[in-house]
Amino acid sequence: MPTLLNMPDLALRLIMEKLDYLSVQCLRKLCIDLRKSIFRINPESTLSVFQMDLSCDSIITTLRFKDRTIKITYQKHETGCLIKWTGANGKMMQDSDYVKMALHDAQLLLDSKNSGALDRFSFSTEDKSEDISTFLERFESYLTSRNKPLKVEYFSMHVSSQNHILNVFPFMNPTEIQTLDMAFFKDNGEKLEDAVLEKIVKSEQWKNAKELQSAKLFRDTPLPNLKHFKKLYLENTTLTTDMVVELKEVGFNVIQ
Template sequence: MPSLLEMPDLVMNLILSKSDFRSILVLRKVCRDLRNFIDDAEPDLQIRSMEILTVPSKQNNPEISVFFVTKYREHHHILYRKHKSGCQEVCGKRRILMKNSDYLETFFEDMNWIFKHQKSILKFFGFNLTSQLSEVLEVLKKHPMKMTHLRVTADKSQIFEILHSTSPEFLKIAELYFVRPGEVSIQELEDLKCWKSLEEFYTENLVILGSVMNLGHFSKALVTILQVTQEELFVMKEKFLNSPKFQKFVVHYKHFGEEGISDWGRDIHEFRKLLEIFGAPNVDGGRYGKKKWYFRIPNSEDVLCFSFCRQHSEFIRLPLSSIPERAI
């Protein structure tokens, strides 16, 4: 029986087309000739989603886990572990010890190959850009991937580098978790090529400097703004009432304030302004509780619920049947 290397190219290409990416990754490590053939063939890995996680050091054996889902919804897990003799790679029940190999170098070599050969669009890509994984950023910049949903934990500069490295026409959902508290201007966000095409936008540990009205094009969002006025909230309400794609928008903020006004006086002042702009609430949660307003959405069986409290406001689209009786 001929070995893999003795088979005709047509047969080898057929084998590759029927193999999942994990099998191809293993085949690349059999020998140099097989690796060269696979790299020349450039098979599409057809990965559906991918997530990279670091595991805290256990007895000085740090690990990196990579989770994949293929287009056939098969789940795979590859673990790269530092070993006293080199790198231990765990794929399901299969354990491979690569002597005299560094686990980080092995991981980055595989990632570089995967990023290069992933031609189809990733439905989801997530990772924590720790100090161990900082080189992933360079791999992403070298081989930008098409992805629909990005979830990343990193510092501000790294997150913006990643956003600038993604294909803007495909990215629809961005979950950005900043490792240190920071600020960003609306202008910096609007300068991103993906900004206008994003449909969902979630941030944590980030304060946005500017008007909340610049964020009204999302179907879903969770953000923190330095300051929000009642007038701006009213404009957002009008935007969402006329947006067929709108679902949910949550905005946190440093409470509206005026110099020289006590907290108690500020509460009265702000609530009076809300009453002037929005009318009496349908649900009044008291001084510190949520106040809710319901508005019928034109040409729809849904309702826009606006909730307000001291540190955040929420707009959410709800079916009319879920609204308390006689609320509107």
């Protein structure tokens, strides 16, 4: 009788494609040989939305698959990391760091996207703590180590530090991004530093995007860097008559 261990790769791949991500991960734990086979095949995940909300003592990952949405919370604890997820009791991981645990799982999840693009990729944090900076620096290292840049259609980052944007945005696949949504978590009138703005607007990710949302962050961006967008939302921006004319000439419907 054939088993998963002696099936040809094509048959095993077809079976893997019928399973959701969590079921595949359960199979990985059955035995080393099966884990190696799944690693070799690397089945494509139905993951469509990947969202992380980071704070100084917890990281919440929200995942949307074809048939379910899952929320996982990694809670900092004095003895380790408390992990909670949708539909299950929490589990205490003794002597484990919540940043490392969340990062490890994030890598596994994103590695499951082999060829397809995420519908939405979202990061949100109002915190500037050392833990958050450490997470994003390590996440940047992961992104740069990928064989292929991560494909994302809707890219969203709401952060408190300008450098956090540069930890992630430049390492997305530049040909897949359709919509950009970047902002500071709290609007205190802070502007992007010239060096940060220059890196963003000169990137291929920026140049290839079709739509810019929540663009208060870019209200002082020189107009030539905005004209390629098909749809543009600018808030609290003072437009001169010449700017309005120029925007209308390239097809924008300007509402003041």
